[in-house]
Amino acid sequence: MAIRVVTDQAAVQVPIVTGRRGALGAVTRGLTRNRKALAGLGIFGFFVLLAIFAPLIAPYDPHALQFDQMLQPSPAHLLGTTGTGQDIFSQLVFSTRESLFIALGAGLGATVISVIVGVSAAYMGGLWDHVLNLFTDVFLVLPTLPLMIIVGTYLNNRGLVVLIGVIVVTGWSYGARQLRSQALSLRNREFLEASRVRGERSAYIILFEVLPNMTSLIVAIFFGAALYAVLAAAGLQFIGLGDPNSLSWGTMLYWAQANGALLAGSPVWVLAPGICIAALGAAFALINYAFDEIGNPALRPVRRARAGRISMSHK
Amino acid sequence: MSYLVRRLEFFFITLWATLTMNFILPRIMPGNPAQAMLVRYHGRVSPQTVHAIEVAFGLNPGGSIFQQYLEYLRNTVTGNFGTSVTFFPVPVGDVVKQSLPWTLGLVGMATVIAFIIGTVIGMLAAWRRGGVFDAILPPVFIVISAFPYFWLALLFLLAFALTLGWFPLGFAYDLTDTINFSWSFIGQVIWHGFLPALTIVITSIGGWILTMRNTMITTLAEDYVKMARAKGLSPLRIMFMYAGRNAILPNLTGFAMSLGFVISGAILVEIVFNYPGLGFTLLQAVHSEDYALMQTLFLMITLAVLIAVLAADVVTAILDPRTREQG
Amino acid sequence: MIATATKPLLEVKDLCVDYLTDHGAVRAVDRVSLEVRKGEFLGIVGESGCGKSTLLYAIARLLTPPAEIASGDIWFDGHDLVSMTDSELRHFRWKQYSVVMQSAMNALNPVMSIGEQLRDAFEAHQHFTGRQITTRSEELMRIVGIDAVHLRSYPHQLSGGMRQRAMIAMALAFTPDLVIMDEPTSALDVVAQRSLMLKIKQLQREFGFATIFVTHDMSLVSHFSDRLAVMYVGQIVEIGDTRRLFAEPKHPYTVGLMRSFPSITGELQPLAGIAGSPPDLARPPSGCRFHPRCPHVMPRCRTEEPEFYAREDDLVRCFLFDA
Numbered sequence: 016m017a018i019r020v021v022t023d024q025a026a027v028q029v030p031i032v033t034g035r036r037g038a039l040g041a042v043t044r045g046l047t048r049n050r051k052a053l054a055g056l057g058i059f060g061f062f063v064l065l066a067i068f069a070p071l072i073a074p075y076d077p078h079a080l081q082f083d084q085m086l087q088p089s090p091a092h093l094l095g096t097t098g099t100g101q102d103i104f105s106q107l108v109f110s111t112r113e114s115l116f117i118a119l120g121a122g123l124g125a126t127v128i129s130v131i132v133g134v135s136a137a138y139m140g141g142l143w144d145h146v147l148n149l150f151t152d153v154f155l156v157l158p159t160l161p162l163m164i165i166v167g168t169y170l171n172n173r174g175l176v177v178l179i180g181v182i183v184v185t186g187w188s189y190g191a192r193q194l195r196s197q198a199l200s201l202r203n204r205e206f207l208e209a210s211r212v213r214g215e216r217s218a219y220i221i222l223f224e225v226l227p228n229m230t231s232l233i234v235a236i237f238f239g240a241a242l243y244a245v246l247a248a249a250g251l252q253f254i255g256l257g258d259p260n261s262l263s264w265g266t267m268l269y270w271a272q273a274n275g276a277l278l279a280g281s282p283v284w285v286l287a288p289g290i291c292i293a294a295l296g297a298a299f300a301l302i303n304y305a306f307d308e309i310g311n312p313a314l315r316p317v318r319r320a321r322a323g324r325i326s327m328s329h330k
Numbered sequence: 331m332s333y334l335v336r337r338l339e340f341f342f343i344t345l346w347a348t349l350t351m352n353f354i355l356p357r358i359m360p361g362n363p364a365q366a367m368l369v370r371y372h373g374r375v376s377p378q379t380v381h382a383i384e385v386a387f388g389l390n391p392g393g394s395i396f397q398q399y400l401e402y403l404r405n406t407v408t409g410n411f412g413t414s415v416t417f418f419p420v421p422v423g424d425v426v427k428q429s430l431p432w433t434l435g436l437v438g439m440a441t442v443i444a445f446i447i448g449t450v451i452g453m454l455a456a457w458r459r460g461g462v463f464d465a466i467l468p469p470v471f472i473v474i475s476a477f478p479y480f481w482l483a484l485l486f487l488l489a490f491a492l493t494l495g496w497f498p499l500g501f502a503y504d505l506t507d508t509i510n511f512s513w514s515f516i517g518q519v520i521w522h523g524f525l526p527a528l529t530i531v532i533t534s535i536g537g538w539i540l541t542m543r544n545t546m547i548t549t550l551a552e553d554y555v556k557m558a559r560a561k562g563l564s565p566l567r568i569m570f571m572y573a574g575r576n577a578i579l580p581n582l583t584g585f586a587m588s589l590g591f592v593i594s595g596a597i598l599v600e601i602v603f604n605y606p607g608l609g610f611t612l613l614q615a616v617h618s619e620d621y622a623l624m625q626t627l628f629l630m631i632t633l634a635v636l637i638a639v640l641a642a643d644v645v646t647a648i649l650d651p652r653t654r655e656q657g
Numbered sequence: 658m659i660a661t662a663t664k665p666l667l668e669v670k671d672l673c674v675d676y677l678t679d680h681g682a683v684r685a686v687d688r689v690s691l692e693v694r695k696g697e698f699l700g701i702v703g704e705s706g707c708g709k710s711t712l713l714y715a716i717a718r719l720l721t722p723p724a725e726i727a728s729g730d731i732w733f734d735g736h737d738l739v740s741m742t743d744s745e746l747r748h749f750r751w752k753q754y755s756v757v758m759q760s761a762m763n764a765l766n767p768v769m770s771i772g773e774q775l776r777d778a779f780e781a782h783q784h785f786t787g788r789q790i791t792t793r794s795e796e797l798m799r800i801v802g803i804d805a806v807h808l809r810s811y812p813h814q815l816s817g818g819m820r821q822r823a824m825i826a827m828a829l830a831f832t833p834d835l836v837i838m839d840e841p842t843s844a845l846d847v848v849a850q851r852s853l854m855l856k857i858k859q860l861q862r863e864f865g866f867a868t869i870f871v872t873h874d875m876s877l878v879s880h881f882s883d884r885l886a887v888m889y890v891g892q893i894v895e896i897g898d899t900r901r902l903f904a905e906p907k908h909p910y911t912v913g914l915m916r917s918f919p920s921i922t923g924e925l926q927p928l929a930g931i932a933g934s935p936p937d938l939a940r941p942p943s944g945c946r947f948h949p950r951c952p953h954v955m956p957r958c959r960t961e962e963p964e965f966y967a968r969e970d971d972l973v974r975c976f977l978f979d980a
Contacts, residue, residue, distance in 0.1 A: 051468075051472070149343065152340065152344075153344045153347050155587055155590065156586075156587065156589070156590055156632075156635060156636065157344070157348065157590055157632060157635075158589075158590040158593045158597075158631050158635055159590055159591065159594050160593075160594030160597055160598070161593075161594070161597065161612060161627065161628045161631050161632075162628065164612060164628075165355065165624055165625070166355065168616050168619070168621075168624065169355055169356055242476060246476075246478050246479075249480075249481075250478065250479075250480060250594070250595075250598050253478075253480055253598070254598070254616075255616075256616075268480075268481070268484075272484075277484065277487060277488050277492060278492070282488050285481075285484050285488070286485075286488075289478065289481035289484065292478050292481065293473075293477045293481060296476035296478070297472065297476040297477075299476070300472045300473065300475065300476040301472055304472050304540070307544060311544075311548065313547050313548065313551060314544055314547055316464055316468075459722075460722075551721075552763060553758055553759075553760065553763035553764040554763065554764050554765055554766045554767070556719055556758070556764075557756065557764045557765070557766075558766070559750075560717060560719055560750060560751065560755065560756040561751045561755075561777065561778045561781060561827075562746075562747040562748075562749075562750030562752075562781050562782060563777055563781045564781065565743075567777070571766075571769070571777075572766050575768050576766070576767065576768060579768075650767075650768055651767075651768060651770075651811045651813075652767060652768075652811070652813050
């Protein structure tokens with residue numbers, strides 16, 4: 016799993032935006048101007064297309080068992096076949112659907128919980144804040160994979176919902192911390208005072224004034240959560256805690272490992288799903304990082320001469 | 331000092347939460363695995379084993395749930411974790427004791443090395459802006475750090491162990507040998523541990539590099555760095571004592587908080603390499619539904635993370651005089 | 658430039674500083690020329706964003722990207738600062754000229770004690786014994802009025818006023834010839850401000866260093882400066898003796914500024930401001946930069962850029978004085 020170092024700084028500095036449309040527009044504009052974000056979005060878009068058009072792209076039914084086993088890549092089978100005679104390429108293409116679904120679903124779930132916990136902690140304040148904070152920190156520190164393994168084992172149900180649920184339960188804490196920190200700093204800004212003076216209720220303030228200004232951070236957290244979900248799902252499925260009959264990149268790796276693909280000379284079976292996982296993960300990571308750059312222009316690549324050099328006067 | 335007191339508070343609260351979770355989870359899951367296990371083993375194993383399992387879960391059939399909880403806590407604190415099903419009849423405590431040093435050694439060292447090297451590289455990368463390096467470094471490491479740990483492990487296994495044959499295929503030492511402290515054995519350990527350690531270092535270092543670089547860039551824009559330049563201090567001194575020492579502080583906290591993720595990835599690496607640490611043993615426990623062992627491993631892993639977090643907090647307190655005042 | 662009897666300590670000639678942005682270079686400082694003589698107190702005033710801080714840091718050679726010196730000269734005691742490399746500059750830094758910044762909370766390293774930061778300054782230039790450093794540090798603290806025990810304190814443990822004084826103590830470590838100050842009193846309350854200014858003036862008289870003092874608070878600096886320079890949109894529009902400038906402001910902008918500070922004594926005057934608002938540095942007006950807001954605007958002001966015109970010892974960048 017990727018490292019996401021958690022710092023106390025609110026990762027994204029947001030200029031004040033009024034209204035929801037303005038916020039989303041600002042995010043889109045910022046992203047389209049950033050090269051890393053574009054690369055990430057491109058890869059993501061590629062996988063989305065792959066998922067949508069899977070039946071058209073994959074040459075065979077991914078479940079079909081009719082082929083010879085453990086074949087090497089050939090024009091008939093671009094990536095070879097599995098130990099039970101299924102076409103790897105078709106499997107790969109169809110697996111995009113479930114893997115994407117898990118990533119986006121779990122990412123969304125974790126983000127929603129992060130927002131609820133983070134923002135309410137900032138707004139309720141006092142004891143409630145203290146308790147939620149502690150709750151968040153405890154979940155943040157707990158090693159996620161062992162926890163997921165244990166919960167997954169106890170539940171004994173290997174379905175998709177359980178998988179997503181387990182990822183959401185372990186993945187929300189990282190975002191909640193950042194959201195609380197930003198919500199706190201926004202809480203004290205003048206435009207909110209203006210709202211309060213106007214007599215708006217807290218719920219209104221939160222929904223229509225605060226959240227739009229946190230859009231940038233929320234979107235960034237979503238991609239971070241999606242990244243975590245991709246890798247967590249892959250990890251869990253790899254060790255056998257996912258549904259072994261499902262069509263997912265992680266499950267493909269599980270079967271590859273179970274059939275000793277590496278030792279048996281079929282490394283493609285291992286490499287292909289791994290590359291897809293890595294690529295989708297990289298896409299999310301790039302987009303996520305782009306938000307750091309958008310918020311803090313100093314982080315962007317410097318075009319001019321190195322900081323260490325002194326500029327000479329021109330005559 | 332109240333800073334450290336607060337951190338200790340957190341340490342114990344999380345520890346307690348883990349223990350309680352270990353106690354509650356099997357009881358609230360649909361199907362109540364604890365009871366199910368008891369039913370399954372009843373009549374098939376010796377009464378002592380049944381008792382051992384009861385102990386591990388605090389499943390004293392006589393008492394109320396609260397009594398069970400207290401007994402469970404008492405057992406845990408005294409190190410009585412029950413008997414392992416996977417390695418029957420070895421007590422869980424002993425199984426854990428055997429795997430612990432391997433994980434501490436491999437994962438502990440690899441993580442610390444990655445953090446130190448990553449932080450230094452990040453610091454240098456921020457110092458020397460502009461040019462090809464500055465533009466290439468972030469994207470490269472962003473992508474690398476998104477690699478699944480276990481996949482990179484598989485790649486290395488394929489490339490360096492299977493194809494090139496430079497390194498062994500797994501485990502911590504040559505199985506024909508026994509554990510001793512001879513040089514040849516130590517050599518084996520290093521040889522076997524190299525690829526797993528490399529995997530952990532490469533996947534985790536990207537995170538440290540990038541966050542240190544980012545913190546450092548922000549710090550370099552601070553007025554006190556400008557002041558240091560104004561005083562005519564040497565660039566090295568500015569980089570380390572003024573910028574670096576301030577930039578590393580949020581990173582230390584971040585390091586502590588991210589350890590949960592790092593350990594998770596390291597577990598997967600252990601599994602791929604059959605490295606006999608806590609993670610590999612956890613997998614075995616899962617496959618044999620050895621709940622007692624699973625729980626205890628989870629506890630141990632969490633404990634390790636918590637201790638590391640506390641250590642990072644102590645280092646922060648040493649480096650940052652402001653924490654010594656704050657409440 | 659007006660020739661003076663003694664060679665000036667600092668001579669800035671046609672200095673231009675650019676900020677390199679994604680949309681091209683923005684000129685923050687445009688052809689600024691000024692002189693500072695030994696022991697002189699020069700104030701630089703102007704609104705926020707007029708470029709005065711940029712000018713200051715350019716003179717001190719402390720600019721960082723995206724800001725850079727585009728052209729011009731800075732002569733310090735006969736040495737050309739602009740063409741020097743970083744390592745050559747280090748010989749000058751702190752020993753010949755030092756800097757006092759606006760917020761000591763930000764300008765002092767939070768993880769090092771005051772004494773350690775002082776020691777850094779000393780050790781960077783010469784090898785002193787520990788005892789020499791301690792003695793000198795204690796003396797410096799005494800000079801600015803801080804108990805020497807605070808050498809062991811960290812910046813967050815001192816009050817705002819004490820921190821500023823600590824910064825000044827550091828700036829005087831080598832009793833340099835020139836101390837550059839960037840709004841050192843802005844972060845303080847009024848009482849502390851005055852007390853600090855008096856202290857600075859006293860130290861200046863005692864040690865004879867020259868000062869360039871940047872501020873947006875005209876009334877504050879007017880009591881203490883020998884000469885005053887007024888900046889507008891990256892240019893100096895008027896520079897001269899402080900008393901004269903206050904009594905008879907010449908440039909219409911300066912006149913406007915003076916009228917915005919009604920005196921507590923004397924007749925009641927209606928509050929006057931300056932019409933319009935300062936232009937964007939990236940798109941300054943053509944010709945004279947002040948012409949859109951000037952009550953005495955003439956046709957040539959819109960197309961030609963005025964040079965400096967002399968009146969006695971003062972310089973005014975305005976066609977009204979093109980005699």
